[in-house]
Amino acid sequence: MFKGLKPIQYAGREVWPLIEGGKGVSATNHMSSGAWAAAGGIGTVSAVNADSYDPEGRIVPQVYREMTRRGRHEELINYAVDGAVAQVKRAYEIASGRGAININVLWEMGGAQRVLHGVLERTKGLVSGVTCGAGMPYKLSEIAAQYGVNYLPIVSSGRAFRALWKRAYSKVADLLGAVVYEDPWLAGGHNGLSNAEDPRAPQPPYPRVKELRDVMREGGISDDVPIIMAGGVWRLDEWNDWIDNPELGQIAFQFGTRPLLTQESPIPPDWKSRLMTLEEGDILLHRFSPTGFYSSAVRNPFLRNLEARSHRQIAFTKEEIGDHQFALDVGVGTRKNFYVTKGDLQHAREWHAAGFTEAMKTPDDTLVFVTKEEMAVIRKDQADCMGCLSQCAFSSWADNEKNTTGRLADPRSFCIQKTLQDIAHGGPVEENLMFAGHAAFRFKQDPFYSNGFVPTVKQLVDRILTGA
Template sequence: MSFSLNSIRMGGKEVLPLIEGGKGVAISTGASSGPWAAAGGIGTISAVIADAYDEHGNVIPHDYMGKSRRDRHNEMIDFSIRGTIDQVRKAWEISKGEGHININMLWELGGAQKILHGVLEKTKGMIHGVTCGAGMPFKLAELASKYGVHYYPIVSSGRAFNLLWRRAYKNAADLLGGVVYEDPWRAGGHNGLSNAEDPTKPGDPYPRVLELRKIMRKLGLDHVPIIMAGGVWNLKEWKDWIDNKELGPIVFQFGTRPLLTKESPISERWKKKLLELKSGDVLLQNFSPTGFFSSAIKNSFLGELVGRSDRQVDFRTEQDEEFNTEVMVARKKYIVRGEDAAKIENWVAAGYDQAMKTPDDTLLFVDADKATEIRKDQKDCVGCLSQCRFSSWADNEKNSTGRLADPRSFCIQKTLEDVAHDGNIEKNLLFAGHNAFRFGSDPFYSNGFVPSVKQLVDRIMTGD
């Protein structure tokens, strides 16, 4: 079967309609995005707590010295700015100044706008576009206009884009480089599932993307590419989308496949793990401190979070007809339903003898070591999110969400930093898309073959 793929004009430059998806905290680096851009596609660098280098080319550790969360939050912003600038320069050098380089920002990152300003001021002429998701980035167009770069909002519905356009983007139409439709069921990392959508019932992306295109047509944006992200493994499976007049110009984003390349900075253990995955080994869950659903590889880290959340009961401070049983846990009294008292007794007997309150008037049961770890992680918060359900940090005057810290979640900065720097792949969060199991069955990766970025792009260009 023959397969052809034409280039497309994006961000004022002719490129292959292939984008490397951004993966935060030192995963989407200049080392991988530079070769992707050099191969003719769009390389993407994550601006989320990126790694900077010393004069010898060694990664500078992110050691937080501030005594307050606000101090550490400001350090995190500085780390992100310095690191992203270094990564952009590296990608620029690898692509010899000819490649198309975008940066990706988690809009819910604490200080996201400060980081983008800091990076774009120092990288003029090297960055073509800014991609933003995980939130509603209303200020994105204004920021892009200031620095003369294109912008690429990430949405999971036409309705979301319509709101962004009418409230903010219509004033910077000429710099809209593309609209990323990120499938909320199949993409890796954080997902944009709405309250009206069932996480267990994936929707067909075609009608959702078509709805987005219809909205864009009404707004005079038929020429602006839609970038299909999430669930894209090879292009032969999407041939009906290519040169489809109903959908208009379509570009494809690959987030998971670039993890397994020679240039990818993830550990060899992580790469080996990808080759061993089976169908169903990626879990869509809502433990993230961002409040968003996210998709990650099943391992002991996720297993512990599932088990932790299962050891949970409602409680009250005063008795009523339903909550009529008093229990004693670690010398504290709680009032629970009668049927829950036996569960608590069994959990305590099994060593889960520490009761932690959640913001939803439930008690969570963990062992002493986990309780100590949770409290320490909450105390050591670096303010990496604009609002964090785990630590109750918020990037506001009070530095607080006003809600109780939630022990059902985790410190995302801690685990992503660790796994990005050769940490344990069983005891950390491993983001991945739901097609990651295909590494093990795709003949391209036979006998443990790990391609270079150029080899991967060439493979994708054949349709496989």
């Protein structure tokens, strides 16, 4: 029998321990977040390139007019701040004093600290807390303290939290609102899978969350500070043993994928329809993201193309070394001194004959073979870079004095800003990156969604509170 949830105290108010995951680039907005808070939970406005509006209420297109990447980066930060402020204000109005409103940022997004300062300065009294992951956000607590809001770091291990706590967070212990444990094998979007962990060998979350609580206790953190379980959460009756469990302390639950399929969800109808067709295994944990992090998304033609591109890849040397004795005679034009193995030379000729006539260098001394059309798109996307990440493998942009990573731009990746903006605003779902958690296949199996039923956020929260 499902134990049921009890409300918790958060930011001076009573809320359900149910958190809406803050999905970036307009996949959550004021409508979904405000409705989630109005239902008594914690709604999360994404502050990652959120939409802003003109005086008539129409979305302002994010058009970049500056000629330099640095100039476009400044435009991007202005868009990000204006958009997040607009979303927070609208969400707060919808919530009407119920629940709470958080904002979510990616630490590795371009200008993350400037965006945080800009948003919190202009939304004083409206934002209860800041969730932040995708990196090691050491300065998160310091920024939160300047505005008197809670901070909620997103981690995937007790080890990561220990490092954050010892270096910075222990100095602002009173504003630690919760710690989000994001399962690196099950969550959608960017995941905190470390190099020491096998992406093909998922570990059960309970021991890892228990370890996280132990680390928190070592730091003197009260068991009343919740650990928020994120990734793979669908029905709460499946987490019954976690509720009121003295080993774990206070537990709350974050839902990222299920709120995508609600009436208030801002994602386009085609995206919602596609969610209802997914089968188990249709979500791919991959490493094509220009962030360098693992991430999880629907294995649609967009991702399959990236997989195929990486498969059309051979190593080369600039001199005849070992098995690399054969001069490459396709894909490189008049360029000389690309030596490959006999087998790879044969592969390259086959790809060239199939229309993949252009060889593009990667930072790892390999070549990937693409069509002329594909190479033109890659080159244009790289040239149009607006610095949406602190470091971008695809364009070699970095938010530093020289604005470069010092590495060759990687054609095996893609412009994440372009594809996420496109899918969020009605672009083809099969031709763009479609983030989703690994439980997304359950939309098709769950009787709650039978006959194409799309609930309101209130109906979804009420359903979740029953355990189902």
